[in-house]
Amino acid sequence: MTDIPKLRGHHLICFHFFSGKGYNREFVENLRNTLEKIAEFGVEVSHGADDVCSRCPHLKGGICSYSDHSHDEIMEMDKFALRLLKETSGSKAKWHVIKQRIPEIFPLWLGKYCKKCLWEDVCEEDFLYRKLKYGKDPV
Numbered sequence: 772m773t774d775i776p777k778l779r780g781h782h783l784i785c786f787h788f789f790s791g792k793g794y795n796r797e798f799v800e801n802l803r804n805t806l807e808k809i810a811e812f813g814v815e816v817s818h819g820a821d822d823v824c825s826r827c828p829h830l831k832g833g834i835c836s837y838s839d840h841s842h843d844e845i846m847e848m849d850k851f852a853l854r855l856l857k858e859t860s861g862s863k864a865k866w867h868v869i870k871q872r873i874p875e876i877f878p879l880w881l882g883k884y885c886k887k888c889l890w891e892d893v894c895e896e897d898f899l900y901r902k903l904k905y906g907k908d909p910v
């Protein structure tokens with residue numbers, strides 16, 4: 772039996788805009804494989820590091836060490852994402868069901884996190900992201 776992949780709160784939102792880029796090749800391959808499994812089997816909400824963090828060069832000793840304060844900041848971001856999505860750690864969901872909720876919660880997420888995120892230019896490459904941000908595809 773295949774284990775249901777685990778994602779932390781903010782990844783449940785951000786990965787709807789994955790455009791094939793990431794920290795390195797291993798990270799991207801793992802992320803792509805994880806999303807394929809999630810599309811088939813669904814996702815379990817993790818508390819803290821997830822199946823994508825597990826191949827991230829910034830995960831040290833099980834916590835996110837992207838910057839000095841990243842662990843606390845990202846845990847806070849996860850909490851906010853779960854509140855918006857009405858999910859809790861340990862719950863399971865289908866990816867398409869979560870995706871259906873993204874348009875409704877997107878304005879709050881954009882205002883609070885996307886605008887100060889270093890990855891926003893990468894998300895801008897994604898059609899859904901542009902559609903939600905600008906109301907139509909600007910290209």
Ligand code: SF4
Binds near residue numbers: 821823830834835845
């Ligand atoms: S930067 Fe931090 S939250 Fe993002 S994938 Fe890496 S370990 Fe996880």
